[in-house]
Amino acid sequence: MAMTGILRPGHIQLRVLDMDESLNHYCNNVGLIETDRDEQGRVYLKCWDEQDKFSVVLEPSDRSGMDHVAYKVATEQDLWHYESKIKKFGIDTKRVPAGELKGCGERVRFVVPAGHTFELFAEKEQVGNGLSTTNPAPWPRGLKGMEPIRFDHCLLYGNNFDENFKFFTEALDFQLTEQIVDGELQLAAFLTCSTKAHDVAFIRSEKSAQLHHASFLLGSWEGVLKAGDIISMEDIPLETGPTRHGLTRGQTIYFFDPSGNRNEVFAEDSYVYPDSPVLTWTADNIGQAIFYHSRTLVESFMGVTS
Amino acid sequence: MSFQITILDTNEVYSCKETQHLLSGMMQLGKKGIPVGCRSGGCGVCKVKIHQGAYATKKMSRDHVSQDEENSGTVLACRVFPQTNISLSVIGHLHKAVMR
Incomplete structure (x- = not known):
């Protein structure tokens, strides 16, 4: 496998002031797809060509900005490897239990020197991109808005x-x-x-x-x-x-x-x-x-x- | 219905509909005076003090305007919809770009 360790941005959790307006923006205008909601009022979204269950989480809040951004690592071993490297660098880490975000495995959370909260995780439920994995069509019908491919x-x-x-x-x-x-x-x-x-x-x-x-x-x-x-x-x-x-x-x-x-x-x-x-x-x-x-x-x- | 908005710092006057927020009215007429940022209540650069006039508001980020400030007329211009003529002064400014 050529690509190992940290693979890609997995999701970003954004704070929003008005959920209805935000869903209209992200789903109807930008064109993300809603995949779930949780009891905290958070709404889970994905772009069409992402396999994982969500890449954007909207969190109701009285302020704007980013709550955290999370990167997906290839294996659980990578998760513990980077947790150890982060600690060795002198930055504290915290484990967020699996399921705190629905469909997402255990996350390692830390604050980077620039002040942002980052996370790493190895597992997330895959819901697919709406296309078959055998003889797939090039794109699914019924996309909305700007039709983004991925976060x-x-x-x-x-x-x-x-x-x-x-x-x-x-x-x-x-x-x-x-x-x-x-x-x-x-x-x-x-x-x-x-x-x-x-x-x-x-x-x-x-x-x-x-x-x-x-x-x-x-x-x-x-x-x-x-x-x-x-x-x-x-x-x-x-x-x-x-x-x-x-x-x-x-x-x-x-x-x-x-x-x-x-x-x-x-x-x-x-x-x-x-x-x-x-x-x-x-x-x-x-x-x-x-x-x-x-x-x-x-x-x-x-x-x-x- | 349109109302007259006066920016006290520059004596600039422009008209703004009750369905438009104060920045939208200003921008549509090509006027300047209040800094323009996200126009959605999140970045805080268009912070103003309303001295006179009635208005409706939409939610604004508490990182930039506290409840006390909002109650005393310190608000983000992009979240304010005029109901009468309004006079205001500008508090907000664009942050320094990058640190050198």
Whole structure:
């Protein structure tokens, strides 16, 4: 098996102010599929091409933001291996019992130096992608909204940036794919645990534990344009796009959910292998790094988090 | 029905429908003065103090506006729907981008 250890972002739990508005947004407009609810009022969602039971959990709350993001590891051995590495790094871990999230096995929970709560887990109920595993059709009928394929990554703002980078690359074995640097100072780090352009990204900030965006993969540039149509049709607060990033070269559009959590849908970004060179963008070219066409930073994009 | 919204900091005046939140009214007319962020009550950059006028609100994140603040007229402009003319001053601002 070529890919071992931490495999992918498994789910993100987002706090929402109004569940009905949020479900309309995530299910009818973005196009996620509801798979379950629990007695805490949480609602479980997935993108169509994910096999696991859920990749987004909406949690009713009086504040916005990310409760936690959880990554799936390949085996139970990996779970205990990383629990031990995290402790060795000097970060406390806690075990969350199986079933606390319905269909999810035991989770190892910890707070990363940037302030966000992360988790690892090895088991989650698989419900499939709606297609047969024998002679499968290419896509299921009856998809809604922007038709996202998977929850792809999140981008987070946080403090203790250098320590956080060390933690992800040394304790969790993430690989640096792209970065923004100002001289010796790293301002942004795009990190992968697989062969994607990023499975998580961090931006150096004074504030701890901020969510910049949760991102979903689409199939094509045409899909990004259609997402823009839906955003205007449904009066969703658009931030910027459709456009292209320099970083990751993804084709992208940004908007906000009804609680002010930023969403991205994107298509056709780059990929890496373990021997790929790190791509570096310089701070004096940050406009092009972020928005390749306009080469101009959007003030809210740089400053607004939840 | 439309009402006049006055931003006391800049003396900017714009009209806003009762069905529009204060930021939406401002943006539709191409006006500026209150910082614009998520427009959904989550990021806190459009925090304002309402000095005069009646309004309805929608839920806003308690990370940015406490119940006491909300009761005393400190609110997020994107969650405020005017019911009369309103005058306000701006408290919020965009956070510093990245730390250098």
